[in-house]
Each structure stands twice: as structure tokens, then as C-alpha cells.
Amino acid sequence: xxxxxxxxxxxxxxxxxxxxxxxxxxxxxxxxxxxxxxxxxxxxxxxxxxxxxxxxxxxxxxxxxxxxxxxxxxxxxxxxxxxxxxxxxxxxxxxxxxxxxxxxxxxxxxxxxxxxxx
Amino acid sequence: xxxxxxxxxxxxxxxxxxxxxxxxxxxxxxxxxxxxxxxxxxxxxxxxxxxxxxxxxxxxxxxxxxxxxxxxxxxxxxxxxxxxxxxxxxxxxxxxxxxxxxxxxxxxxxxxxxxxxxxxxxxxxxxxxxxxxxxxxxxxxxxxxxxxxxxxxxxxxxxxxxxxxxxxxxxxxxxxxxxxxxxxxxxxxxxxxxxxxxxxxxxxxxxxxxxxxxxxxxxxxxxxxxxxxxxxxxxxxxxxxxxxxxxxxxxxxxxxxxxxxxxxxxxxxxxxxxxxxxxxxxxxxxxxxxxxxxxxxxxxxxxxxxxxxxxxxxxxxxxxxxxxxxxxxxxxxxxxxxxxxxxxxxxxxxxxxxxxxxxxxxxxxxxxxxxxxxxxxxxxxxxxxxxxxxxxxxxxxxxxxxxxxxxxxxxxxxxxxx
Numbered sequence: 001x002x003x004x005x006x007x008x009x010x011x012x013x014x015x016x017x018x019x020x021x022x023x024x025x026x027x028x029x030x031x032x033x034x035x036x037x038x039x040x041x042x043x044x045x046x047x048x049x050x051x052x053x054x055x056x057x058x059x060x061x062x063x064x065x066x067x068x069x070x071x072x073x074x075x076x077x078x079x080x081x082x083x084x085x086x087x088x089x090x091x092x093x094x095x096x097x098x099x100x101x102x103x104x105x106x107x108x109x110x111x112x113x114x115x116x117x118x
Numbered sequence: 119x120x121x122x123x124x125x126x127x128x129x130x131x132x133x134x135x136x137x138x139x140x141x142x143x144x145x146x147x148x149x150x151x152x153x154x155x156x157x158x159x160x161x162x163x164x165x166x167x168x169x170x171x172x173x174x175x176x177x178x179x180x181x182x183x184x185x186x187x188x189x190x191x192x193x194x195x196x197x198x199x200x201x202x203x204x205x206x207x208x209x210x211x212x213x214x215x216x217x218x219x220x221x222x223x224x225x226x227x228x229x230x231x232x233x234x235x236x237x238x239x240x241x242x243x244x245x246x247x248x249x250x251x252x253x254x255x256x257x258x259x260x261x262x263x264x265x266x267x268x269x270x271x272x273x274x275x276x277x278x279x280x281x282x283x284x285x286x287x288x289x290x291x292x293x294x295x296x297x298x299x300x301x302x303x304x305x306x307x308x309x310x311x312x313x314x315x316x317x318x319x320x321x322x323x324x325x326x327x328x329x330x331x332x333x334x335x336x337x338x339x340x341x342x343x344x345x346x347x348x349x350x351x352x353x354x355x356x357x358x359x360x361x362x363x364x365x366x367x368x369x370x371x372x373x374x375x376x377x378x379x380x381x382x383x384x385x386x387x388x389x390x391x392x393x394x395x396x397x398x399x400x401x402x403x404x405x406x407x408x409x410x411x412x413x414x415x416x417x418x419x420x421x422x423x424x425x426x427x428x429x430x431x432x433x434x435x436x437x438x439x440x441x442x443x444x445x446x447x448x449x450x451x452x453x454x455x456x457x458x459x460x461x462x463x464x465x466x467x468x469x470x471x472x473x474x475x476x477x478x479x480x481x482x483x484x485x486x487x488x489x490x491x492x493x494x495x496x497x498x499x500x501x502x503x504x505x506x507x508x509x510x511x512x513x514x515x516x517x518x519x520x521x522x523x524x525x526x527x528x529x530x531x532x533x534x535x536x
Contacts, residue, residue, distance in 0.1 A: 043238050043509045047228045047501035048415045048447065050239030054228075055408035056440070060241060064408035064439045065425045066269035071405040076270065081331045086274035094326045094365045095271050096316040099300065101308040102138060105180025116181055117163035118306040118475055 119198065123233060123378035124508050125189065126198035130206060137359035142184040142200050142352050143504075145174045149196035156188035156197065161471035162302065180305065183471070185298040185495045186352035186504020193514040201355050203346075203373035204383060210344040210372075211254040218344045219332075220255040221324045222246060224262050225350035225414035225500035226377045232507040233381035234391040243411075244396025249384050251397060255346070257328075257336065260399040262406030264324040265413040265422070268295065272317040272419075273426040276490055280431075288312055290466075290481060290488040293419050295319040297357035298495030302471055307478045320413065321347045321354060322363055325370030327403060335402045340368055347374040350414075350503030353495070376505025408439075416469035416499035417446040420492040424455060424463070431460040448497050449473055452488070469494040 054060045063069060076082050082091050110116060119126045131140060145156070145165070150173040156165045157174060164182035168175045174196075176182050189197040210216045231242040247258050276291050283289045294300055294315040303310055318326070325347070329340035347358050357363070358371040375383075384391050398404070409425050412418030421441045428436045443453040446467040455463045466488045468474050474493045480486045496502045 043511075044498035044502045045447065046237070046239035047225075048239070048498060050228045050241055051224075051412055051415045051418065051501060052445070053239075054241040054243075055412050057241075060243065061406065061408040061411060065429070065436070066266035066273075066407055066409045066422060067426055067429065069263075069266045069405060069407045069410075071263065071401065071403075072266050072270060075267065075331070081334075086270040087278065091271060094330060095267065095318055095323045097318045097322060097362060098316065099304055099311045099314055101311065102180070102301070102304040103306065103308045105138070105178065106305050109178055109181055114166075114177060114181075115163060117161055118302070118471070 120202065120204075122202070122204065122382035124195065124513065125378055126195070127202035127204070127379070128198060128200045130203060131201045131355075131359065135359070136361070137356045139179060140200070140356075141176050141179045141182065142355055143182070143186055143189050143197055144176050144200055145188075146196050146198055147173050147175075149194050150174055151194050151196070153193060155191055155193060159187045159191045161475075162306070183298040183301045183305070183495060184353035184356045184504075185471075187496060189352070190504050190506065190508055191512055193512060195513055199352060202379060203355075203375055204379050206373050207346055207375060207383065210346075215342060216344045217256045217338050217342050218254065218346060219257045219259055219328050220250045220346055220348060221259055221261050221321060221328070221371070222250070222348040222380075223321065223350055223354075223414075223500065224265060224411045224418075225503060225506070226348055226380065227411075228414055228501050229350065229377050229506040230381060231391075233378075233385075236392065242391075244398070245391060245394040246380075247399050248394040248397040249380075249389050249391055252389050252394075253383060253387055257332070257338070257343075257403075258397075258400045259324065259328060259332065259403040260406060261320050261324050261347075262410040262413075263399075263403050264320040264327065265410035266407055267323050267327070268317055268320045268413075268419075269409060269422050269426050271323070272315045273423045273430075275315055275317055276423065277427060277430055280489055286312055287316075290486050290491050291315050293490075293492045295413065295419055296494045296500075297351065297353040299471070299474065299493045301353065301356065302474065302495065303478075307482065310478060310481060313481060318363070319357065320410075321349070321357070321371060321374075324403065325358075325363065326365040329366035329368050329370065332403050340366060343368075343372075345370065345372045347371045348377070348380050349374055350377050350500045350506045351496075352376065352504045354505070377503075377507055378505060381507060414500050415445075416448070416494050416497075417444045417451065417467045417492065418499065420444045420465055420467050420490065423490065423492075424465070427463060428455070428457050431463070432458040434458060444492075450476065463490070464488045466491045468492070469499050470497045471495055 152172040210218050227243040231240040292313045333340040355374040358374040363370045409422035450468045450473045452466045
């Protein structure tokens, strides 16, 4: 199939008139993979539905607020490991981070004339 | 190359490598049919046609956020993963001197069952814990615990910013759980770095807590611990390798595997997953709430944060925790939540980086009305992550009808370019 691509591509473009209707549909749906995408959304919906069902199922999760998690309370308790509380000194050392400007690589690609989408 | 759950996996990342210089997904030119599905789902433009035959290629790791949407959407299975730590995990599990620690993400348990014939969306958290024990993991800790901790940290940070926004910590605050999104900000919107929550992602927190607090509580030598991050995500492999994530004095996360790789390991070990009895995670770093499990979906982090923020700002108990106004199936969702004794909390939720861009441009222009913005790279959130069990309907290559469809797409894509 791929070895005669060049030839069939031109043939196909000559038939572009016949394909106009298909093209119109494809323009209306800018994602060219409507079939696969539709199936994808269906799967995502099923998984999302499972997530919210579990959230409200007391057999799976006793509490529904993070601050009500007994082990979270133990972690932040006055005599606990993070006794100075959320965003306290120790929490900052272990649980917070910093980020880096990584735009140089992207700028270098754009300088080479490569078109990116962002 | 090894095949795991229909995806080809190349091997381990070289040691001590800068993960920004490394590609986590790449196209196999032998299998690529130049259909263009991948450049359609890639929102950064990292994957592009190369050469006369227009086969696709990840051009440069600098532009790729490692989300893997190209891989999970390729109809031909032409995109492979460069990095798999499965061999290292099996090796560690066999070593009697190593304490292997499991750290599975919320979203893993909503897709893992599909690999064993269970319906999509089935919560298999209990079976997953049982399977991890059977595989030989010594401490079954769960990333859902640190999703709750993330709410405490990120939520408190938000409340601090609302009280006193500053140059270094402005509003709106962006979530920082999603490693594709974080790299996207660093590479494409560096001026918005101060808006990113400084809170690590839940897995960043669990690795650091496992080898400090967890080690102390279980009287385990942290030097003997081997922490395995189990994710619905390829970009988490990148995050796990970030050099700065070593707050415990060790590598906080030793290795990262995906939902697919865990399914592969369970099958390889001959475990009858479907018939496993539910088991709980180990205490200390294993207990979680509903607010933690909803991190798996777009809108979930926001809803979980609001369940805290509401109570702190109003001083009242939040009676109805179902904040359906921020549940986002896909795209962008905005909401204004009335909080007694405070006023309106304005929030936005987006998944898909094309949607994220719109919100970023608004913030950049100083026109964002929001206090808090949640972004996830994959459409719909982590349940649809690049490391999840594949959607069986995506691989259309052996389906004649879809093959014709793909061919038409290919021609149209070419025509559009001409």
C-alpha cells in the first residue's frame, strides 16, 4: 500500500471533485478521526462515571473530604510528622517544588523554521 | 523491544540522564502509514511529517510533553515507548534485601480491569492491592493518600494566595499535578511559572513521604526501599526522573510504570486478577477519601480542593459535597462558587492543551477572572491518560472498513497541506 503512495495520491487528488462531499464533512469536524474519537469519548465517559460512583460509595471511601482523612489528620497533628501544618516549613521541604524555564529549546526549534502549535 | 498490552516498549532510560533531552515516545517508520492522526491529537506540534513520504516523527523532546496521546490514538500501533522499567521492577521484587513499595495513581484502578475483561470504568482498587501483594510488593501504599495531602497543601496555598496575592505567588493559581501540563508551562508559557502551585504532584509527595515518614513509621531502612510509581501516564516517567525530586535524601521515585505495564506484570506472573478478593492498602500512606479518587478525572482536583476551601473560607461544614458545576467531561468549564462569609470563588477546569492555551493567554493578558484553574493534558483527564489500557476501537489497522476511512483521512490531510 505504501510503496505506490505517490501515484495514488495524485490519482486521488484528480478525483477530489467526487470527494467534495466527504471533504465538507471533514471540514465540519476538524478532527479527521471522528470515528476513533467518538469511541474514545465513550470509553472516557464510562471511566469517569466509575470515578464518581466510587467517590459516593461509602463501602469504597468512608469520607469524601481530604481534611476528613484520619491518616491525613495524623500526619498534620500537633505531635505529627508535619506538625507545623500544610505549607509549613517541613511540608515545604518535602512536599513543594520549583519549576524551570525550558523555553530555550522551543525557541531554538522555532528559529529553525519549525512550526509548533503553541 | 517487548510488547506490553499492545504497545511496543523499548527499554530502560540510561542512568543519570537529563529527562528533558530524552524522548519517551517515538514513531516506528516501518509501521507509520502517514495518516496524520497523531499530529491531530498532538497539541504542541512535537510530532510532524518528515521527508517525502510524510511519515511522522517526534521532532525534538523540547517540544514534546510526553503525554502519549499520539501513541494511544495511533490506528496502526506505530508509536512505541522508549522507556520501560518493568525489568527493574521484577528484579527488585526478587531481591530479598529490597523493600519494594507500590504507589498507584487514582486513575489506574478505573482502567486496569479492562485488561482482564472487566467492563470499562470498574473500580478495581481492592483487586489491584491484592495483585500488588501477590507480585511481591512489601508495602502497598497508595497515591490516593497523597492526593488528599495534595489538597491540604495546594488548597492551603490557594487560600494563602487569595488572602495575599504577590508577585511570586499571584492569582490565578494553576494546578501542578499533571506532568504534561507542568512541562508545557515550562516550555511554552514560562512567564506563568509563578502561577503554578508550588505543591508537588501526589506522586512527588508520596515518594518523599515514603522514604521519610513512611520509613520511620514502618521501621524500614529508606536506603533499601524501592518506590514504584504506577501511573495512567507516560509523562510521569519524565516527572519521576526530574533531578530535583530527591527531597528524602534518595530518589523519591525510583521507577515509574504505566497501567499497561502493571497489567503486563500481573499477566506474566500468572495471577488470576478477575477472581482476586479485594484487599486494603497498608496504613500510614494508604488510606484515602472520595476527594482523592476523583483526581482521576477532569474537574476532580478542583472539586476536591473546593470541598476544603469552602469549609476553611466559610467556617461551615459543606453539606452537599457533589459540586457538579466543576465536573468536566471534556473541554473548558468555568464556575463561580458562592462561599458564605467570603463571596464568589471563580474557577476554571480544562483538559486538552488546546483548551489550556486559551486559559493561559487570558492569564498572560491579565484578563483572567479566576482564582483557581485546573489543567489536565489528556482530554477528560487521567482516566484517558497515555499510559492507560488501550481503547480497543482505536487500533483500526486490521479492520477493513476503518482502513479505508484512514486512507481517506490521509488523502484529505495531504490535500489540506497542498
